[in-house]
Amino acid sequence: MVKLIKYLVIIAVISVAGIFAWKYFFGKSEINVLKNRIYSLASEASKKPGESLPSAIMHAKTVEKFFTDPCQVDVGTHMFSGQYSQVQIGANSIRYRYMFQKVTFTVHDLEVTLTGNDTAKAFLTAELNGLTKSGQSVSAFRELECTLVNRDGKWLVSKVAINKIIEK
């Protein structure tokens, strides 16, 4: 009897842990949807070596659909700051794809918080690793703050800002 109770307790603990793990990793909560959206954007923005032009155009068209029209880009006093339409984002995407032989965007330390029913903020560290057509390897990290809005059931990035990790 004691053995049976012991087995039942073990099964109960494993089941509860399994349910939590399943919810945490595969649950369809809004936070997970948003996280997957950011990871998908990074994946679409990456370029594999030997990418064909039709494939590049297809990826660029997919990338532009992740953003609102227009989208605010705020990178301090940099010349790239300003508002970008979806078409401009797509065109810039094609331009940087042309510059690189291969490029990988990786997202680290992604934190998503819902700020309203249809708005959310994402803090992440974006890592870019690429090899230019001239053979120069490029590696950069940026701490990004993205504002996302829900438009017709789809989460779109409406603002991207570069944050300083440590600011005097």
Place this chain on the structure above:
Amino acid sequence: MESFKKLLITYFRCWTPHSGKSFSDSARDFCVPSFNGAFLVRLITIIIVGFLVFNYLLRPCYIKGGSMQPTYPSLGFNFCWRGKYWFKKPKRGDIVIIKFTRNVLLLKRIVGLPGETVEFRDGKLYINGKPLPEPYVKNECDWNMPPRTVKPGHYYAIGDNRSMSINKHKFGQFRKQRLYGGPLW
């Protein structure tokens, strides 16, 4: 010598209890284990536990740079204890490790808490307009920085070594989510 040998024998007998093996056989089994199921389980357990401990609890860190001298030398090794702030908030004077990039961590000391103003006047640090006693700072400096307020959910951290120019020292406020832990020693 005899007592040491006895200790070894006891140890290896404990390792293989009631096996009836001689000391040399037990020692050989320990040093050159046979590749059986039990060995595989032990190996996998060690790998998993090692991975979890050294990734999520005690992250090995190589200290490079002298921003925390003389408290920490410019070259050294330490572990980042990730659990230091799981159940408590950082307080002024705590030495913390901040996640800077994927593989780069910053070792700094917290001087300003959320909502406080931080200022440097002729090398002296002022918090909310009052000078902060800093016995850990051994180098005189002439830093000047106008007052700035620490944002909510942020902490202000500076290194102990102020001998370099203010522009060359990496310090400032950071989000509390960037707090990675504290040095083990």
